[in-house]
Amino acid sequence: MRADRTGPPRGRQKEADRNDELVLRAAREVFAEFGWNAPVSEIARRAGVGVASLYRRYPTKEDLAQALRVESMNALTSQARIALIDHPSPMAALAAFFRGALSSPITGSLLALMGGRLPATEEIDAAEEHLRRALDDLVDAAHGSGALRPDVTPADILLLLNHLNARLPTSNERATELHLRYLDLVLTGLQNPSKPDDRPTTPPDWAELRALWNAP
Amino acid sequence: MRADRTGPPRGRQKEADRNDELVLRAAREVFAEFGWNAPVSEIARRAGVGVASLYRRYPTKEDLAQALRVESMNALTSQARIALIDHPSPMAALAAFFRGALSSPITGSLLALMGGRLPATEEIDAAEEHLRRALDDLVDAAHGSGALRPDVTPADILLLLNHLNARLPTSNERATELHLRYLDLVLTGLQNPSKPDDRPTTPPDWAELRALWNAP
Amino acid sequence: MRADRTGPPRGRQKEADRNDELVLRAAREVFAEFGWNAPVSEIARRAGVGVASLYRRYPTKEDLAQALRVESMNALTSQARIALIDHPSPMAALAAFFRGALSSPITGSLLALMGGRLPATEEIDAAEEHLRRALDDLVDAAHGSGALRPDVTPADILLLLNHLNARLPTSNERATELHLRYLDLVLTGLQNPSKPDDRPTTPPDWAELRALWNAP
Amino acid sequence: MRADRTGPPRGRQKEADRNDELVLRAAREVFAEFGWNAPVSEIARRAGVGVASLYRRYPTKEDLAQALRVESMNALTSQARIALIDHPSPMAALAAFFRGALSSPITGSLLALMGGRLPATEEIDAAEEHLRRALDDLVDAAHGSGALRPDVTPADILLLLNHLNARLPTSNERATELHLRYLDLVLTGLQNPSKPDDRPTTPPDWAELRALWNAP
DNA sequence: GATGAATGAGTCTTCATTCAT
DNA sequence: AATGAATGAAGACTCATTCAT
Secondary structure, eight states: OOOOOSSOOOHHHHHHHHHHHHHHHHHHHHHHHHGGGOOHHHHHHHHTSOHHHHHHHSSSHHHHHHHHHHHHHHHHHHHHHHHHHHOSSHHHHHHHHHHHHHHOHHHHTHHHHHTTOOBOOHHHHHHHHHHHHHHHHHHHHHHHTTOBOTTOOHHHHHHHHHHHTOOOSSOSHHHHHHHHHHHHHHHHOSBSSOOOOOOSSOOOOHHHHHHHHSBO | OOOOOOSOOOHHHHHHHHHHHHHHHHHHHHHHHHGGGOOHHHHHHHHTSOHHHHHHHSSSHHHHHHHHHHHHHHHHHHHHHHHHHHOSSHHHHHHHHHHHHHHOHHHHTHHHHHTTOOBOOHHHHHHHHHHHHHHHHHHHHHHHTTOBOTTOOHHHHHHHHHHHTOOOSSOSHHHHHHHHHHHHHHHHOSBSSOOOOOOSSOOOOHHHHHHHHSBO | OOOOOOSOOOHHHHHHHHHHHHHHHHHHHHHHHHGGGOOHHHHHHHHTSOHHHHHHHSSSHHHHHHHHHHHHHHHHHHHHHHHHHHOSSHHHHHHHHHHHHHHOHHHHTHHHHHTTOOBOOHHHHHHHHHHHHHHHHHHHHHHHTTOBOTTOOHHHHHHHHHHHTOOOSSOSHHHHHHHHHHHHHHHHOSBSSOOOOOOSSOOOOHHHHHHHHSBO | OOOOOOSOOOHHHHHHHHHHHHHHHHHHHHHHHHGGGOOHHHHHHHHTSOHHHHHHHSSSHHHHHHHHHHHHHHHHHHHHHHHHHHOSSHHHHHHHHHHHHHHOHHHHTHHHHHTTOOBOOHHHHHHHHHHHHHHHHHHHHHHHTTOBOTTOOHHHHHHHHHHHTOOOSSOSHHHHHHHHHHHHHHHHOSBSSOOOOOOSSOOOOHHHHHHHHSBO
16 A cells, blocks of 8 residues: 655656656557557567566557557647647648647557557547547637638548558658658648539548447 | 460469469458458468468468559559540549549558568569659659649659558448548648648658668 | 268378377376366377467367367267166166276366366257266166165266366376275275265256356 | 564564465465466465565465465364364264365365475475374274274375365355265265175375375 | 565467478 | 468467565
8 A cells, every 4th residue: 555645756656657658659669660460579678678567567468559549649639739729820720730740759650550440448438539629629710710621520630640640661750751741732732723622422520430440 | 384375365274363363352352451460371261272372373471462562553553554545634644543543452452561561572673663654654744734733753642642542440432432532632732722832851752762662 | 172082081181180189189188187277289299290280170278178078078978878788787887887987088087177167168068968868867777776875866976976086196097096996985885884864965956067067 | 583482472473474374365265266377466466465475475386385285284184183082983083074174175275286296395294294193093993993994094085085075166165065965975885785895906005195196 | 574566488379381182 | 283281480468486665
């Protein structure tokens, strides 16, 4: 039974926190490289811990991946909120949100984990709810300003992010640069003059997105 | 020792071709479902042949994957050539090329195989050379018509295709619809009015693309 | 597609059958030594096959154990039937059944597998049904002859067999001798003069036995 | 350096004794459930202590198991002595000894530990010596009274106990009831009329029993 | 003296590849 | 030429034991 503490964790606890940090960072790296088939032993190796330490914290490989997913979703939520606050123009906020998401190693690895078809846990559901609200606000504001195409939905934003963030075989600075290059193409449009036309299909809504990303 | 033939394949040869066809189709399916870790035995099962027959034709799993890659690249090449012939406007040809590539199951699975980081073989090099030329022609024509942003390179086209084609957790008709939706977004531009600005990074060239997609 | 054959299996098939035999024998040995924690690799080693060959035939360790269980139960069934046929006196048949069961390496290992608490499969259910009927017949006959204590049930027979067969740390010829020694004690009675008295508890029936030996 | 004490343990020492008690009880439970593969961490958890505390007291898992063995043997010894004192008839004493041994959770778990094939330590040897003498006395008395079959040895008693105590997949009150049921069958004899006949094998002696239960 | 996080060896299972028929 | 059984290497996960606090 540990006495409550008011100060920051110290000693053993501090080391455990540090290790957790290292494990998550390593997991991101290795999942980014190997996809879902990332060997757990490799993650442990890069984190500088034994496999068993990793398994004590995350009882299964899936638990580890879900933790990354939650962390990514929470980071996206924060970035969406911050972008809306920092930028007077909602469209600029949207652009900043994309740029931030593609540049951050935390949010950037979201895609790799989708491939695993992990089931939605309670924690995931909660994180998703928050993310959903933040993107709703962001997109609503952009629509309100009249700068965003009327048919774009908040779910579009996540799928576009997914696509822009498509895993390149290598993930280094150049990969991020390229991601940003295509973000720019998307934002600006490939053609010089653009005119709105019929969308080829109905936009996805949150329900479809959930069904798409979560195993039954 | 097989005698040269002038007519179409018949009898055993015809059956062998048919089997090869089945194997490639099955391989595409299974790679799409399982990614690089697709079990070879599952491919053989779906093709309705024994594993050993598959291994006779493709000595390693990598050889099989490379065959798919070559097939995909050749299909892309054809589609680029045909698009250029079919459409008077080069920009329309480019759009048609994208649409075709995203809609075809053969070219659509190109991405999944990139994750394996396969080395460039001679056959790959040859196929790539042809694809490169076709895309050069396509992009040159588009530039010539003044409809394409001046800084877009042929390599951009492939990378954009890669991104647009990013694997969604499920691959069904709806996935293709979504892919086309974002193609449209890319082609039209997310914002209504667009003005050219500085690109955030220099465009990739063929050499970089090769280095990116091929293992050393 | 293999053509139907009327003769005995030959060649590859014969070898596969032989291997299956070897695997089951080895599994019996190793389960007897290590209990449920018998390493699968050790079973494969003793059978002289690779682990994967074993796993091809029995997809999980549990499947292998269940196969042993079924084999044991079927052997017991045969032994009960044969004993009843071979011996004019039902009580002699019962004694012969016990002796045979304790002496045979196949039926002798039934106990070790119970410790694993394996679930009842359809195959197990069927085998159990047959065994149950055979023991019902055996015990009914013994009761009919008046030689068996009236309160003894067929389920008692299996539980007594279980106890008589209790795993000794070593399993060799001497172990079997000892098992038979205590069988004799059980059959004859520990005391010279015996008089029936109240049973300390109600006898088990088949339902209880099933609940006892099968996981829910 | 602990000072000698004459009074009962108090304070810290009392608490340590209490913890030791809890650990042994938990160990019994967990060994009964999991057999030799009982996780040490689970034992510690049920005892409400940290693993390291357990390891301070018992340096290896084997040491812990041996402690249980010694405790069981000592309990058996006491029960044999007490039975002989409490019952005027030696045969009644023997029956009472069996009943007590099968009913007590301490002696009842002896068997589970045999499966581990633990080596004989000095402590084990000493405990065994005492147990042996007690059983010799018990059996000698029974033989003296003429009520026990002449060929029954003290080693038989332990082996019979082992068999009667064979682990059923579940260990609850009903399991004990069944154990006692078969004890009764053994004591009374399965057949109504009994006549002595030739034993099928020579009886075991202490040396054989030791060789059987102890690893080399 | 007590705690629980950390570790590496060991176990079950899968899969690319080979070989005898 | 085609088949499918056999194999060993590799990956997820567990657990006895140690160590720093």
